[in-house]
Amino acid sequence: MTTKIIELGPHQLALEEPMYFRVRLEGDRVADLDVMPGQVHRGMEHLVMRRNLYQNITLLERLCSLCSNSHPSTFCTAVEEVAGIVIPPRAEYLRAVADEIKRIASHLFCCAVQANAIGEIPLFRRVMEIREIMQRAKEAIYGNRMDLAANVIGGVRYDLTPEAVAYLYQAMEDMKKPLDELYLQFANNPALMARMAWVGVLPREAAVECAVVGPVARACGIDYDVRKKSPYGAYDRLDFEVATQTAGDVRARNLVRLAEARQSVSLIEQCLAQLPAGPLCADTLPEIPAGEAIAKSEAPRGELMYYLRTDGSDFPVRLKWRVPSYMNWDALKVMLKGEPVANIPLIVNSIDPCIACTDR
Amino acid sequence: MTDCAETMPERNNLLRDNLPTTPLSPRERVPEGRVRDAFEDGVAAALALAAGEETTVTWRRDRKGVVTGWCRLPSGEALLPAARAVAELNGRLAMVTPYLPERAREKGEREIAYHFDLDGATLTLTVILPLQWARVPSLTPIFRNCDWHERELMELYDVQVVGHPDPRRLFLDHTLPNAPFERLVPYSTFTNAATGKALWDKVLAGEREDA
Numbered sequence: 396m397t398t399k400i401i402e403l404g405p406h407q408l409a410l411e412e413p414m415y416f417r418v419r420l421e422g423d424r425v426a427d428l429d430v431m432p433g434q435v436h437r438g439m440e441h442l443v444m445r446r447n448l449y450q451n452i453t454l455l456e457r458l459c460s461l462c463s464n465s466h467p468s469t470f471c472t473a474v475e476e477v478a479g480i481v482i483p484p485r486a487e488y489l490r491a492v493a494d495e496i497k498r499i500a501s502h503l504f505c506c507a508v509q510a511n512a513i514g515e516i517p518l519f520r521r522v523m524e525i526r527e528i529m530q531r532a533k534e535a536i537y538g539n540r541m542d543l544a545a546n547v548i549g550g551v552r553y554d555l556t557p558e559a560v561a562y563l564y565q566a567m568e569d570m571k572k573p574l575d576e577l578y579l580q581f582a583n584n585p586a587l588m589a590r591m592a593w594v595g596v597l598p599r600e601a602a603v604e605c606a607v608v609g610p611v612a613r614a615c616g617i618d619y620d621v622r623k624k625s626p627y628g629a630y631d632r633l634d635f636e637v638a639t640q641t642a643g644d645v646r647a648r649n650l651v652r653l654a655e656a657r658q659s660v661s662l663i664e665q666c667l668a669q670l671p672a673g674p675l676c677a678d679t680l681p682e683i684p685a686g687e688a689i690a691k692s693e694a695p696r697g698e699l700m701y702y703l704r705t706d707g708s709d710f711p712v713r714l715k716w717r718v719p720s721y722m723n724w725d726a727l728k729v730m731l732k733g734e735p736v737a738n739i740p741l742i743v744n745s746i747d748p749c750i751a752c753t754d755r
Numbered sequence: 756m757t758d759c760a761e762t763m764p765e766r767n768n769l770l771r772d773n774l775p776t777t778p779l780s781p782r783e784r785v786p787e788g789r790v791r792d793a794f795e796d797g798v799a800a801a802l803a804l805a806a807g808e809e810t811t812v813t814w815r816r817d818r819k820g821v822v823t824g825w826c827r828l829p830s831g832e833a834l835l836p837a838a839r840a841v842a843e844l845n846g847r848l849a850m851v852t853p854y855l856p857e858r859a860r861e862k863g864e865r866e867i868a869y870h871f872d873l874d875g876a877t878l879t880l881t882v883i884l885p886l887q888w889a890r891v892p893s894l895t896p897i898f899r900n901c902d903w904h905e906r907e908l909m910e911l912y913d914v915q916v917v918g919h920p921d922p923r924r925l926f927l928d929h930t931l932p933n934a935p936f937e938r939l940v941p942y943s944t945f946t947n948a949a950t951g952k953a954l955w956d957k958v959l960a961g962e963r964e965d966a
Contacts, residue, residue: 432925432926433924433925433926433927433928436926436927436946437946438942438945438946440911440936441935441936441942441945442942476817481818604899605899605900606847606848606849606898606899606900621875624874624875625819625821625875625876625877626819626820626821627819627821631819687825688823689823689870689877689879691877698849698872700849700850700870700877702850702852702868702870702879704854704856706856706857706858712854712856712857713852713854713856715850715852715854716850717849717850721903722900722903724903725899725900725902725903754926755926
């Protein structure tokens, strides 16, 4: 059997961001993999230490487009923890609404990209059409299709008027049937089964060893969701089940995402129904004292973690964050081993990789 | 380590004993160190056994009942046994944060914080290292996912990770100076984004190589 080394870039992998792989092939099967990140390294951990805490909210929202609400909201939570700031209950619910809208849009984008990767163009279009309901909702409520600018230290900087609540209720109603149909299609459609079932399998033991998080972990039967394990914001008052699968293949990862998107619809409806009256933000903010804090959230791709250390000034001594994709790349070595070359783009996209987040 | 493992409390017992707590009312803040229960005592005991009796953990619980533990290790040598103890408790390495606080730098010290997830709780082990010739053991034999964390640590800071299986640079171009977080490096150089003469020299040099 011939051994060959090939290099694959974003063009071959159907990625919308640059990441390179050096793949060792035995015949036409993958034997080993080296991931080569750093193509969009922007030195953001360097930049955040030269901006004050308030400027960093804006900067962090521009770290990544698909999880652009998770970064500022988790960063704000870390600052609030250091300073002992309690955000108003209405703001907790509004942060959850923004996070869940982003989660639905992100999960659907991932499923659409995978449909595209296997040549199912009508399905790609259909998923993007459904996602468009969420894009329009973002534009109507926040004024932007990607960066929502929803967070400030101490709360949020947007409100939902009764008219906006009614609009969101209708948008959620419009999502239910298409999401249910999509779930059934990804679960049972023979054409999708042929390409996605038993492909790119990550066994549970390997998932634990690689320390993967988010839908990649939950598709292997690891019942871990930060919203349940370390509740934050309004999630301790919202009712939902952690979506899990056990097969650990591409299909299972997509079923977890689609089940979560459907749950997010329910979570948004619960938030709208429970939305308490009151202020949007703490009325006065204390000086940020010296201290350190950890803040975690469940971003669309999994556990997002921030560590903040302050010295009493407005500038962080250190602000470090670890995105969910950071560990998920390593798991590709397990998922791709023994797979034919033709499956590489699909399997890479099935971990919903975020390169802007990884490189920072 | 065998002795430690035998005397360590069972993880499942720790979780079972860690009964759900009532969330605190708004504006109520529990003073550090006041929150104690079986889970926290068990983790602290395991760390003290592994890393030395002087190892203490300070616990904080937020308004939602989420627990964070903070532990400063007495020496760099204590890191490996402490990490093994965390692995025995089914801990997951979540993040590694190296940093240079001004106060530590004045004392000729630097710090690295290792953050672990313990089923929703976060435990941070901080090691204090000398500013010059800092060395830490690689945790990759215990936590596979420490690989990238340590590669990033090595390229951004003047810290040697002993025993790392693949100590190549992770994100930074090989032409950049070592440890840019400890030096004054122009941002555009740091991110390889300068569009001045230096960039064109590099492009032309690349073309010559290709030819």
